[in-house]
Structures are given as C-alpha cells and as structure tokens.
Amino acid sequence: MESAVKKAKEALKNADAILIGASNGLSISEGYNIFADDDSFNDIFGDLKRKYGLRSVLDGCFHHYPTETARRKFSDRLVKTWVEDYTPSQVMKDLRAIVGDKPYFILTTNADEHLEAAGFAPDKVWEIEGTFRQLSEGKKPENRQVELDGFLNKYGHRNLVILEIGIGSQNRIIKLPLMQLVLREPNATYITLNLPNEIYIPNEIAPKSIALPGDIADTLATLIKREN
Secondary structure, eight states: OHHHHHHHHHHHHHOSEEEEEEOHHHHHHHTOOTTOOOHHHHHHHHHHHHHHOOOSHHHHHHOOOSSHHHHHHHHHHHIIIIIITOOOOHHHHHHHHHHTTSOEEEEEOOOSOHHHHTTOOGGGEEETTOOHHHHHHTOOOOOOHHHHHHHHHHHTTSSEEEEEESOOTTOOSSHHHHHHHHHHOTTOEEEEEEOGGGOOOOGGGGGGEEEEESOHHHHHHHHHSOOO
16 A cells, blocks of 8 residues: 555656546545435434435435425525535545646536535536535536546646546446546556445556555545655
8 A cells, every 4th residue: 555655646746637536435535425324414404304204415315305395495404514514624625735736627426515615616626417506406517528628638648647536436427437538548547545345447457557445534644645
C-alpha cells in the first residue's frame, strides 16, 4: 500500500489535469449514506419513517406518497439537512487540496451538492443523475456533456489522471466510461479509492492503474500528507 500511495502521489503531482469520478462511497466516507437505515436517518426522518415505512433516503426519494404535500415534506427536509445545512467535511477539504490548482472535471452520481460546497466550480461538476434540490423542484438533471467533451479534447492526450472515488465494482454508469477512457488514452493514469472488496481493475488497464484499498477518508488524508 505504501508504494501504491507513493505512485499515486507522483501521478497526481505530474498530472496536467484530473478527471474525478465519484459515487456513493465518497458520500458515505463523509457520513451521508443514502442506503442506510442508520441513526442519522432516524434522527432526521424518524417521523416519516414511522408514518410511511421509509427505510432510507433513497427509499424516501422514490416512495409513492399519498399527496404532493407529503412528498415535499420529505424532499424539503432532505435538501435542508443534507444540502443547505452542510458544512464541508475534512474528506471534501482533502479532496479539494489534492486537486489544488490543476484543471479538473468531476462526474458523480451523488446528488448532495457537497462538491460545490467544498469549492469545486459548479460548471465543472456533472451530477449525471441530478441533485436532491432538482428532485425537490421537479427539475431535470443538467447535462454537461459539452463541458466534459471540451475538457477531454484539451487534456485527454496529456498526462491525465482519472481519480475514481467510491464507485462500486459493479457500477457501470461512471466506472465503465472511465475505464474505457484509460484504455484509449496512452498517457492516462487510473487511481481508484475504495474499500478492498469494491476495488476492480480489469487486466486491460492494470499497467496504467493504481489501487488504493481502504477507508476513503484515510486514503485521501494520506495522499495530501507530505513525506518526511
């Protein structure tokens, strides 16, 4: 693991640009789990859980409520507690520090707008499935394909680091296109952070890949730690 961290630090240092792919594992490392019936969910949504049988934030987002007012009660509370009241965590601060002043673009299935709150530019973050705020307001997800294409046209053939954070091994929405990009671009480096059982690197891109298994928060902190 130590040698892999060293290689990852070197790749990030030498990167001309960084393309980040992030999914639920990143949010979970902050303590926000859309799948969990945990203490946080019960503290915030306990009354709605008892009334409608909700078992998680994800369940609450797609539950068939008896009225529009009931649906809005859930979605407004979700936006208030997970988005508007959010203060950037150390996880997000570390990620922002890793990117530094390098050009970047972010693809994510997370809907919490935490990346923007942590200082990443909204026009460089593509929440491909939309945000909780858009869900609450009945708006469609924004499409940033043009911005992504422009980023790849400019940096795709240079030293591009694809930094994948918390994307499950079976996730294909973001993971597959990123791996295809690594395979296609001769100078791309693929760095993946996740729990050990969720790390997946196909043989075709293994020589260009760096796996950093473990707790995501700890790994991000390690990546910004200076060598003695």
